[in-house]
Amino acid sequence: MTTAKRAVARALYGSRYDSVPWAQRVYVRPGERLARELQWQLRVRRAPVVSLDEYRRQVPAGAIEEFISCHLCGETRQQPLFTPRALTARGRTKWSYRVVRCPSCGFLYRNPNIRPERLGDLYAKNYSQFLSGGYSRRRQRRYRLTMEAFDPILTDGDKRRLLDFGCGSGLFLDLAEQRGFDARGVDLSPDSVELANQRLTSATAYHGAPEDVPEVAEGGFDVITLWSVLAHLPRPVDDFTKFRELLAPGGVLLLLTVNAASLHLKAYGSDWNGFTRNHLMFYSSSTLPLLLRKAGFAGVTFAPFYGDTIESGTTRLPETLRRRLRRSVAASDGGNMMRAMAFADRQAVERWGPGREVVRLDG
Structure with missing residues (x-):
């Protein structure tokens, strides 16, 4: 958050909310949710809509990039909205890119995007080191909270087959494996896979894409999981069509990804923490169903994300502000992460859908 934005917030709210963690302030300060929703509507209304050819003339593309149309609806027009960037300590640009909105379906994506064959250029060779230490402890807590949000699907594995795509x-x-799943994982980082197999007892991680691994390509999985992977996929329709083929009858796919309907995005624009160096596409509860329908899924349901400390009970927020935060997330679909479960077929909807609000995708 820039110094100017902090000054504006201090002028509006005084020091009363300074003790509230920065990530939670946008959800608990009075009137801010409505103000941010209005800010987003004005941004979309004022942003120009241009043809893809005109956009190409305006925006340079790097050697590993390509211009694309909307993967979800095929719209070629572009609505430029954001230019995320990261700076060095000396103020030089480490990386930057442009994010556009599809004027037809509202999908947000990077354009120009990364060519699929050059995706590895975004990842350091020692990427596995990033996935260790404090990151791993925070990440496992988030996994447990997501598993609880979709109880009882992940409570007892009972030898059911599970594939973790992008297992790191x-x-x-x-x-x-602790919960009894017959678990497999795939990842494109060989050093991460090596670390995974050192950690695991009964589960196994493989290096490569699902179709490259015979034990995975045979399919028949009861559960497929994608934790913080969806935003990294340059050809999502192809990938999700493959996931649907790998699922057994009655199977489900669970995912966790940054939420393009987040109040953080609406408030902070290009400074949103969901715009990272290696994120390509940004989904919400209104655009994810478009992807799932194209890939042949029968339905989808969502679990709201209130934040790790709120859900784990470790937050220092007083109870009044916890309730306000939950109301803000529910009213705006604005949690900073999105959790969803997709049903492979009607059998899956009938087995795991009761008690949940299911968006039907099969006609």
Whole structure:
């Protein structure tokens, strides 16, 4: 958050909310949710809509980039909205890119985007080191909270087959084997896979894409999980069509990703923490169903995300502000992360859908 924005917030709210963690302030300060929603509507209304050819003339593309149309609805027009960037200590640009909105379906995506064959250029060779230490402890807590949000699907594995796509160093596979799943994982980082197999007992991680691994390509999975992976996929329709083929009858796919309806995005624009160096596409509860329908899924349901400390009971917020935060998230669909469960077929909806608000996708 910039110094100018902090000054505006202090002028509006005084020091009363200074003790509230920065990530939670946008949800608990009075009137801020409505103000941020209005700010977002004005941003969208004022942003120009241009043809793809005109956009190409305005925006340079790097050697590893390509211009794309909307993957979800095929719209070629572009509505430029954001230019995320990261700076060095000396103020030089480390990386930057442009994010556009589809004027037809509202999908947010990076454009120009990364060519699929050059995706590895975004990841350091020692990426597995990033997935260890404090990151791993925070990440496993988030996995547990997500598993609880979708109880009882992940409560007892009972030898059901599970595939963790983008398994990294095996943090979730560790939890899955503890709960009795017959678990497998795939990842494109060889050093991460090596670390995963050192950690695991019964589960196994493989290097490569699902179709490259015979034990995975045979399919028949009861559960597929994608934790913080969806935003990294340059060809999401192809990938999700493959996931649907890998699921057994009655199977489900669970995912966790940054939420493009987040109040943080609406408040902070290009400074949103969901715009990271290696994120390509940004989904919400209104655009994810478009992807799932194209890939052949029968339905989807969502679990609101209130934040790790709120859900784990470790927050220092007083109870009045906890309730206000939950109301803000529920009213705006604005949690900073999105949790969703997609149903492979009607059998899956009938088995796991009761008691949940299911968006039907099968006609």
